[in-house]
Amino acid sequence: MLCEVAAHFLILYGSQRGQAQSIAEEICEQAAEYGLTADISCLSNQDKYKVESEIRPVVFVVSTTGDGDPPDTAQKFVRKIKNKSLPHDHLSHLRYALLALGDTNYANFCNGGKTIDSLLQRLGAKHFYATGHADDGTGLEVVVDPWIEGLWDALKKKLSGMSASDQTGDTRSDCTQDNNHKNASGQEKNKSDVEVDLHLLKLGEVHSQNETNVTSDSTDAETHSSTLVASLKQSVPPLSESVLKVPALPPSYLEVVLEQASTEGETVPSGKDGYREMSISKAVQLTQDDAVKSSIFLELDISEQDVAYQPGDSFDILCPNRASEVDELLLRLDLQMQRNCAVQVSLLKNSSKKAKVPLHIPQNSSLQFILTWALEIRSIPKKAFVRALADFTQSSSEKRRLLELCSKEGSADYNSFIRDTNVCLLDLLQAFPSCLPPLSLVFEHLPKLQPRAYSAASSSLQHPEKVHFVFNVVEFPACPEHPARTGLCTGWLVDHVSSILQPLGTVPASECLATSALPKVHVRPRPSSTFHLPSDPSVPVVMVGPGTGVAPFIGFLQQREKEHETNQEATFGETWLFFGCRHKDKDFIFREELERFAHNGTLSHLIVCFSRDEPDAAGTINRPTYVQHNLLLHAKNVARILLKDKGCLYVCGDAKNMAKDVNDTLLEIIGNELQLDKLDAMKIVAGLREEKRYLQDIWS
Ligand code: FAD
16 A cells, blocks of 8 residues: 555656647546646746756657657757766666657667667666657557556555655654545545546446447447458447447546637637748649649748758648638537637636646637637547547437447457558547537647748748748548548648649749738748758758658759859768659659759769659669669779768658658668678668768658
8 A cells, every 4th residue: 555645756857749738648647546646747847846856657659750769859868968077876866767769760769768878877866667669650659558557567566665765855753554545626536436437337237327328229239240350430249249448538627718709710820839931932833633642842932931941951830720611610519600609718616637727728809719720630639539529419329339349358449440551639529429528628739730831942042032832631531530631731731822823834933922922831941950952052962852852952042053153162062862752754853853853963863763653665664763763883982982981871751661761771782891790780770860861751
């Protein structure tokens, strides 16, 4: 048994897009069920915690961003514990567990968490529970759920080994041992409550909660049972007959009041969160109509903004949710008449959740505005959300299915029918018509609408007061779980610029348009700390950027071209660009500009490949299909540039396949060149990363 004062621990999270924060909050919430109490803080709030004197066990949840960096919110903490002058036993009192979040589609998997982990170890801190490495590429919950499940025993073991005085930091010994634990709201809670919370539900038990639906639902199910295949809406045995272990119902914590007010015509205020409204002065289709993917070029006019950027930097674009989806959501929530009401959000009194009113939900804005600009309504509902939705579902069979989808037993179905198919709240509400959640629940579970980043495809030396982007319009075909869709931002952008969009090959005429007639977009700079040309122009560079991955290299090369013009005395190193696309005549974007760079010597070597073109008349055998094949063909030069000439390798674009294949090819090239086995080649590549000579700007 744990006495109450011995039941405290601390949770510290470093979150970039809110995932680590929401997992940390989930741990904090669950703590009460195990008779534990947690304090929780973002790593950036350094006045709220002090690891130097922390005697409670600490649970870190840390995500990874950029090129394997800790999230921005953890940077200060990392700098602090990285200080080389700290003694090796500086944190020897600290006992901690760490959950690192990452994505194996990117190099440096979970590196944000791993960095903090190794720094803590270096200062003498000790694990009380093994570090978890969760992979967003396969689904964070695959690791997160069992890791949290095991955490409770580890915490209890750790805490029971610590005396009450250890815990409080003083010598009081007035803790009374008690079989009951208090939950976060101070209510008495005992072990049997905890078991009840696990909701060991049987099919019959769930059905019995709604007698009227039982007959029709079960008859329906029986009629089709011989031909049933699992889908979002229905399960098949054994899941449909299983006793379910479902997560505890997350406590609600928000109160939402809608007031009649005049809120029509609201827009995102310029300057908010660093966004400025800019005009899109040009939009050009870069690909043929029959290309597999449609690439669009945008030019933004930044003349009226105080914005500086370097090639290699990106910009965040704020895009709204689709008006049709917001309308449908309002309709499904039975709130279409209240769309213009002003929304007040406050904390629910007596909620057991330690939470704050989410800052990303603006007060007094209209409901429509919030659903359009503040919440990621396309986000994939987490299991906790699915669990909560089940409690607002009338039909017993629908409720049972929702409970299955969030249950331990239904994990595979959750992955197949929700996570892998990118189902969103609206899809769930369409599939489960008797589900009618209150607005407060929707606000509690939908994350903040995230901006989308786009790499600058220009140099301000060549295009003063302008910044260029290029993007592919993301398309998701229809599937049983949802209709066909375009990506949120790319689909919006292409509609947004339709009035000025020029077809491929036309002479841009947008200069004729008055600025007021140009489409506007909210943009903020997102500078890169490393993805820039070397400051010494004599350093040779190899750039690998198929498809829209070529974007930053267009900026690099424009910059180099200008530097060549203005500084003819300078020595310039070799520049290699490996580009690839499907068809030479359909989607070879920036072809003329790249050929100009090659022609005037800005680019020493332009190496291209076309993955879907038929072999030429000569029927070249083994012609290179992808950029990595061309890298192999030029292995000697690549190896020389990196190993002898101290050059830099830049890779930009698709994280899922290309970046991994290029990395494998690099290992092969280095292994062959230096006659090393894979492990030793990996060490060399790690060294190149460390020296910032192998840099990636990749996205999925
Ligand atoms: P979203 O709606 O956000 O969808 C994106 C992803 O979600 C898909 O790839 C898919 O994995 C998943 N998804 C969502 N819904 C479904 C569904 N129904 N079915 C299947 N999968 C689904 N992109 C460029 O084109 N050009 C650039 O220069 C560029 N630079 C970038 C720079 C940085 C630093 C970063 C981080 C990213 C960059 N990106 C770039 C990627 C860009 O930010 C966006 O992710 C991309 O344009 C897609 O945005 P979206 O809103 O249209 O798609």
